[in-house]
Amino acid sequence: MSSNTTAEQIEEMLARPGAPRRVTTLRAPSLTLKGLTGDFFKLVQYRDLLYTLSVHRIKVRYKQSVLGAAWAILQPLSLMLIYTLIFSLIVRMPTGGTPYAVFAYAALLPWTFFSTALVNATNGLVTHAQLITKVYFPREILPLTYVIASLFDFLIASTVFAGLMLYYHVALTMRALYVLPIILILTCFVTAISLFFSATQVRFRDIGVAMPLLLQLWMFATPVVYPLSAVPARLQAVYKLNPMVGLIENFRQVTLYGASPDLTLLGLSTLISVLLLVAAYVYFKRVEATVADVI
């Protein structure tokens, strides 16, 4: 039985009088597998809230702005223009023959997804303090909706990427389909960091303040404006521990160069992302238990 139908069926049962009712037990948080699966089941039950709230984010974000959803495109686009100005006119960056504009955009596209999601999700709990102290719902929904909204922005901004590829005559190969698993892993990683930061932000607002600086440093520690090959070989082992390295570099490889992904690198990113996601979820749930008291 899939988890999807379980929730449905329970609801059907509840609708019938005399049907057995769901029993909920509330106690102090403890780390058990059963508790964790229970938490996950709750999230599945609340999937409609996840949907409604994500749509709401997308609608509201640009509601009173003149340019509206164009902002989703403008952000990576303007960054691309700035970096192109610097790294193709002022300093020449070796890109393996690819025009720098499209080279940078191929990395700025997933990077913007990562950074917007993180900036918004980190404040996700704090900005909803009012709600959190009044109603129960699985709190991870709040940071998750920002991740989903950013993913939506990512899709909009992808159209510009397609336009650039056409303009510069970069041909897509079947290998470009690798972007799908790459985006999936990237989403896992973004979610993990978002959960971790948003929960920490509740007690230590320093996280939010440090965010712009942190993201800037992180971007320069990731092959966004330069290729991975530019990193000295002796530093690469440490450098690659940053999961964003494997994700961004491979995203560029499969789209721009039509190359196969570096599976070792991607595997490392996947492993770290998944482990972090589990750890972040456990941590988040632990903070959640008393978040209403602290926020």
Added chain:
Amino acid sequence: MSNLDLEFNHVSKRYRVWQQQEAGLTTRNAFVRRLQSLRKRAQDFWAVKDVSFEVPRGEALGIIGHNGAGKSTILKLLSNITSPTSGEITIRGRLSALIEVGSGFHPELSGRENVYLSGSILGMRRREITKKLDSIVEFAELRQFIDTPVKRYSSGMYVRLGFSIAAHLDPDILLLDEVLAVGDAAFQSKCLQRIMELKQAGKTIVFISHDLTAVERLCDRVLLMQRGELIKTGPTREVISEYNQATTSFVSSAPPTREIESLPRWARITDLAFRDAAGVMASSFCSGEPLSVRVEYTADEHVEDAVFEVFFYSQDGQLRCQLTTELSGARIDLEPGTGAVEFYCPELSLLPGAYTVDLTIANRGALAGTAIDWQFRCATLCVEKGKTVRGDFYMPHQWQFRREEKDAARNSSHTERSLGELASKV
């Protein structure tokens, strides 16, 4: 299968109160102190301490107590907003909290969009909301405005929409906070009616409130909380009247001890009872309800032309009104022995509040302070919302509706009849 919908099993909730340190003179100092304060074990505050209770299916349970007694914490624990520090809470069925209506509204979105948003925050499925949308809008009386952004709503409209969503949750167990105090009177009674419907449908209800009248009307049983502990459980009236007696704190003027001691006391007041229309003893009544006051006495000597009086003082120590046997010409001559005087008020005119009571026996025409017996601030009468009006007191009244008819002759019989129908006692 257990028929207990809710079980609180030795539940405690601790809050850490972090002591606020004064900022240091230098940044370094402040930073070090911040770090120290993080490490330091802060003071513990137990908002709920080892509380156990059960709520069987279909019962309406009230929880009362002073501010800070732990009522709201219990509500937060039940609705899973925060977790208990120890103990276990078992909930059988779908629980919905009507805590603060309008939670999660977004001003930019239309009423309709907000119904979906707020509804899903409260745990409804989209399908369910779509099905109930018409009914929600109808209940909130907002059909015309449902596509207007809620930032253009008046606060009344806002609250109506919020309650309407919450009222359509269809839970097995309903948690209620002070929500009855929303909107205008008409909407309030609609809310109460909806809650009564849910109660009649056999839903389990937990109601946490300061409004004792509402608790009395709705609840079968009441828990009294004090400083995080459960101090009394029992039938509603019993617990409420105990709570009233324990909690009335007055601007007590010092008793005029010397005067009272020098009273002759040929006759003494021995007991006082307030009763309602059914003759049931109580200490809390609603404005406009009948009230009878029975004063018992024991006389040691013969007293000629005695006058019994009952005085009601408000919390600020002001004399509000008086019951007396003096106004009627009838004489009361007391003989040695016991007896009682009963006052009967068809409609209690005092407005909601707590009143302390003085009782006296005096000779007719006696000056103040020269009574025979004087029981100073000896009892409390709590008046709850009933026929509550604006002003200082409720004046019992009746009314009649009359319409001037042009063709009086032809319609006279009809007019007479409709007047008869419309005449009403408030």
